[in-house]
Amino acid sequence: MALIVAKFGGTSVASPERINGVADRLIRLREEGNQVVAVVSAMGKTTDDLLALAAAVNDAPPARELDRLLSTGEQISMTLLALALEQKGYKSISYTGRQAGIQTNGIHNKAKIVKIHNERIERALDAGFIPVVAGFQGIDENGDMTTLGRGGSDTTAVAVAWGIGADVCEIYSDVDGVYTTDPRIAPRAKKLESVSYDEMLELSSAGSGVLQMRAVEFAKKWNVKIHARSAFSDAAGTIIREETPMEQAVITGIAHDTSEMKVTIRHVPDTTGVAAKVFTALSENMVNMDMIIQNTSLDGATDISFTCPEADLARAVSAIESVLPEIGASGWDVDEDIAKVSLVGTGMKSSPGVSATAFRTMSENDINILAISTSPIRLSMVIEADEVARAVQVLHTAFELDSDSIFEETQLSAEEIAAKMEKGR
């Protein structure tokens, strides 16, 4: 018998039928002898619909009102799940972020959890209820609803799991675990039995969409074991936890990300303080720079390139335009057709030669590396976007990650595979 927090994303609760499916799974967990608390996201496209309504009356909606508006989405799905459980003969009770005791700071739209009071959840469990908690939301000290930003429901689940001392936080989604790489582009990808928090963080930041980084950070900090698994099958998924002392592969997984762009500022005078001016302006405009590349200086001028999310384009343009006259650069351009491929593994720390193998593999396959960055457990390479699938495949083979058999998604329907392409929150 275990105490389990089970979180279900928007795709899993997108219709009354799917909500019934989630209820059945919770009941199965209960009948297997576990105590269980559910955490839910808003149904399917609810959040987008609410955002569209807000945009129809206000082109820059104030954050407090927007938070209250968006938080209704999870309140709808949580009550429907509680109603479905009751219909099936199980006592259930739903709790908003406030009622679940999720206290946050007052930073609307991306609040941070500062305290958790889980008494109501614990009392409900003791009384034999299956509590259902609204993900993504909390309450600040003014009593105003705050939302936790992207990945907020995963964070809620991990926070509740920590608060009630759950044995595991199961995160159900349309993906059935963490793979050595994206099975859609590398058919020989393998599902990982477990990864460490640090590896998962690097994989998430490098573009793997299975879990939101903040939730993994929270889980790491408070040592909450996560089980990432499929909402549509009973197969075990991937456990995310502290590093295990077992022998490890050098590389655990390969992530890729095509959502970044490369900006190049041409012919920047190579004098002190110029680069600082550029990057200060970018920071002040909230552009999330990832890699920075400065070419060798030719005739006293150089090209400065950096990568950042494509979503930051407008802010990047405004930052660059503001400093361009001052620094005397000749111009700038943007290349959105780039991709980042990242090798991740704690085994890298004790295995020199990872970069040598990586670069040799890329070179043998005529894939041009535009930029490189590293962390102790990650090596990222920027390449042309149309090379990304081939790069992932050859690296996957080179680092001996290939499975014996071609990956087959026997447990997912066509609709569910299509759903995998969507991003929940």
Next chain:
Amino acid sequence: MALIVAKFGGTSVASPERINGVADRLIRLREEGNQVVAVVSAMGKTTDDLLALAAAVNDAPPARELDRLLSTGEQISMTLLALALEQKGYKSISYTGRQAGIQTNGIHNKAKIVKIHNERIERALDAGFIPVVAGFQGIDENGDMTTLGRGGSDTTAVAVAWGIGADVCEIYSDVDGVYTTDPRIAPRAKKLESVSYDEMLELSSAGSGVLQMRAVEFAKKWNVKIHARSAFSDAAGTIIREETPMEQAVITGIAHDTSEMKVTIRHVPDTTGVAAKVFTALSENMVNMDMIIQNTSLDGATDISFTCPEADLARAVSAIESVLPEIGASGWDVDEDIAKVSLVGTGMKSSPGVSATAFRTMSENDINILAISTSPIRLSMVIEADEVARAVQVLHTAFELDSDSIFEETQLSAEEIAAKMEKGR
């Protein structure tokens, strides 16, 4: 300069465009020098949509969960109205029932307001905001959301008006005031400048849908002046307040109601306690009996008839079937094709002869009266449903209520007239 609470029903906030219209009206009230607090219902059909979702997962949804689910409707409309006001350059802030300090008892789905703490609203007004309050909802002592039942948003508005000591509670809807009778069936109906609380209560209970009875009861109890007016025109509506000492017409208005049915139990033995058994069973089954008619006894048996809302049919059937064997009646039948026409006026108290005039008018026009009931300021008659329009017209003329000109709805569009047929909450 006045302090005004302005309540807008579901039709008035049914789309972003209409929400913008509501915002414009609030701004006009502000620019005329008033302080203003808005109270809103859920957008258009939101409540019905939420009920359909609940019904899809539970055929008898527990009240606590249903309340939470339904309360999201008003939270969506309130934030959108606040966003629309902000967009137009006015500071606005939205409050849930909890934040507006509407404390209720714990009777889910039809909670009663027990306390009001309006500090947040008052502080917001002082700081120059236009506060927007979610109608229909409050919070019980467990911190659970409760809804106030049908007419709940009107009740919220009156309660807030009382709480902050507003000069008037303006209730905007798709009807532009209280008429001497329904203008759709009596073209010579006149809009009333004012009616007393008691008259309004009798008119509401007799089928006039302009205001919900509970809100009028609350307003009477706490002496809150209501102004019932159109959301789609600037014309003054009807003031509902304490009786004025002015000379009054004998009859203020004529209401009609076709939502009742007549049930007749045939050949009931005329012995002590039989009628009591029938009516006890009906009460215990929550059948809201209106009028009761017992015919003269023939050969020791009689027919007992009563009227009640058609919505109570299933419960009435089950009550009657449970006592039928015991009382030895021969059977029963239901007539849904009846209507109730009610004359209402505080002037009745000091004017004998109202019933004589009414009965003579009906008789002269060959309209058969099936049952009669009275209060000090009301005379109701049950007739065949297909006579109702003619009955209203001839009574309207007989009691000298006819306007000089045929009623013309120049201020309403075709769409708005269609919307008048809908019922909000």
